[in-house]
Amino acid sequence: MALSKQHDLHKRRFSRNLGLGLVLAAFVALVFGLTVAKVSTDDFTMPMNEAAD
Incomplete structure (x- = not known):
């Protein structure tokens, strides 16, 4: 049991931070994918000017 009741501001801030964290994780997963x-x-080939180097 907590010593003091959690303020409503902290609950809203946690919800916002959790939502933003999930959006950021989804963006990272999308870029990685x-x-x-x-x-x-399979058809990845280097351009001819870079392959000569």
């Missing part, structure tokens, strides 16, 4: 999909394509 797109990166994996782009790198793992």
Whole structure:
């Protein structure tokens, strides 16, 4: 049991922070998924000017 009752402001701030954290995690997962999909394509070839180096 807590020594003092949690203020309503803290509850709203926690909800907002949790929502923002979930949105950020979803964005990171989306960028990671797109990166994996782009790198793992079978037809990936280096451009001719970079392949010569």
